Amino acid sequence: MTKDGLxxxxxxxxxxxKRRIEEINGEGPRSFSFGNVEPEFLTFRExxxxxxxxxxxLEEVLVKYELIKPPLKSERNKIYLGAxxxxxxxxQKDELLITSSLEANPALGKISNECVVGRSLLGHKVxxxxxxxxxxxxxxxxxxxxxxxx
Amino acid sequence: MxxxxxxxxxxxxxxxxxxxxxxxxxxxxxxxxxxRGIKNPGSISDHLFRVAMMAWILGREKKDNLSIAKVIKIxxxxxxxxxxxxxxxxYDKKNILPEDKRKWPEILDKWPRFSKEEKxxxxxxxxxxxxxxxxxxxxxxxxxxxxxxKGLWLEYEAGLTAESRFVKQINRLETLLQALEYGKExxxxxxxxxxIEAKEIxxxxxxxxxxxxxxxxxxxxxxxxxxxxxxxx
Numbered sequence: 001m002t003k004d005g006l007x008x009x010x011x012x013x014x015x016x017x018k019r020r021i022e023e024i025n026g027e028g029p030r031s032f033s034f035g036n037v038e039p040e041f042l043t044f045r046e047x048x049x050x051x052x053x054x055x056x057x058l059e060e061v062l063v064k065y066e067l068i069k070p071p072l073k074s075e076r077n078k079i080y081l082g083a084x085x086x087x088x089x090x091x092q093k094d095e096l097l098i099t100s101s102l103e104a105n106p107a108l109g110k111i112s113n114e115c116v117v118g119r120s121l122l123g124h125k126v127x128x129x130x131x132x133x134x135x136x137x138x139x140x141x142x143x144x145x146x147x148x149x150x
Numbered sequence: 151m152x153x154x155x156x157x158x159x160x161x162x163x164x165x166x167x168x169x170x171x172x173x174x175x176x177x178x179x180x181x182x183x184x185x186r187g188i189k190n191p192g193s194i195s196d197h198l199f200r201v202a203m204m205a206w207i208l209g210r211e212k213k214d215n216l217s218i219a220k221v222i223k224i225x226x227x228x229x230x231x232x233x234x235x236x237x238x239x240x241y242d243k244k245n246i247l248p249e250d251k252r253k254w255p256e257i258l259d260k261w262p263r264f265s266k267e268e269k270x271x272x273x274x275x276x277x278x279x280x281x282x283x284x285x286x287x288x289x290x291x292x293x294x295x296x297x298x299x300k301g302l303w304l305e306y307e308a309g310l311t312a313e314s315r316f317v318k319q320i321n322r323l324e325t326l327l328q329a330l331e332y333g334k335e336x337x338x339x340x341x342x343x344x345x346i347e348a349k350e351i352x353x354x355x356x357x358x359x360x361x362x363x364x365x366x367x368x369x370x371x372x373x374x375x376x377x378x379x380x381x382x383x
Contacts, residue, residue, distance in 0.1 A: 047294065050217075050301065051301065089263065089346070090260040092262075095266055101315065101353050107272075109269050114353035115350055134345055135339070136342040138342065138346050
């Protein structure tokens with residue numbers, strides 16, 4: 001995970017904990033009414049369980065994470081996890097950060113090292129043209145590879 | 151006749167209003183199909199239904215401790231906001247599409263690329279607009295349902311849980327499948343952009359296998375290959 005990704009997980013965890021407290025302190029439904037369990041209470045309880053599961057998942061991430069380390073200087077001409085790659089696709093330039101599945105967000109240019117394109121780019125160098133094939137063929141020409149202090 | 155107390159009647163009225171609003175999604179064609187001139191384009195509801203179905207069945211096949219109930223719920227709510235926020239595509243940004251519609255197919259064939267700053271701005275604007283849209287559609291629901299839908303949508307947007315990431319990828323796969331179906335109907339290869347987008351998004355091994363199986367099943371490969379069974383990891 002990158003440092004930015006780690007910050008995002010921490011932030012999301014805080015948001016979830018805050019939401020949990022707000023919902024508990026809000027107009028929570030009463031559990032019983034005339035001896036029957038109110039359906040609203042069941043929904044509320046289910047939602048709390050889901051929130052707790054999400055919180056537990058992120059807490060586990062914070063225990064198990066490993067920060068992505070840039071490769072040795074001699075290897076920085078190749079694409080590894082954590083590389084910011086400038087590519088040319090269909091005549092357009094794009095910047096793709098190769099990241100873990102958890103942090104991937106293609107709308108922000110962060111692609112997973114396990115998606116077809118991410119996997120295909122790994123190990124390649126500047127000037128390489130990587131073909132990603134299926135019924136359509138797409139070429140990614142690698143223009144630049146950078147490693148930042150993620 | 152049983153008399154419904156006025157509070158209960160009011161409550162039911164609010165639920166009916168919500169279902170009427172969600173029903174309107176049946177009449178909103180998906181923008182991507184409209185731009186490509188598809189006849190009788192599928193609606194947002196059509197998309198939500200099949201995303202939910204695919205998420206359920208492919209989620210079960212994945213056998214990976216996903217909460218299937220949650221996956222289905224996320225699938226059902228992920229685009230509810232579009233009733234008010236509208237269904238926008240990356241081609242709607244920055245005046246990518248010229249007035250001359252004859253030039254559109256060539257542009258729509260490529261997945262549009264943006265700078266890092268533009269991506270951040272576009273994603274932020276989309277999120278804000280969609281959150282407002284969602285708040286509006288659920289505003290009169292009982293608090294618990296409102297919180298649940300909003301929570302599921304926020305989870306989908308954050309994409310930090312296994313279920314939300316799975317549905318995000320199914321979302322792309324459903325669109326790809328629909329594009330392939332339209333392509334088959336018109337006997338035309340669908341836009342390359344659907345494939346490019348899917349290959350930059352889908353990373354779940356079982357869904358990558360499914361995507362490859364889709365490729366084989368839709369007319370682009372030899373018939374013998376197309377008969378190979380779909381393998382889900």
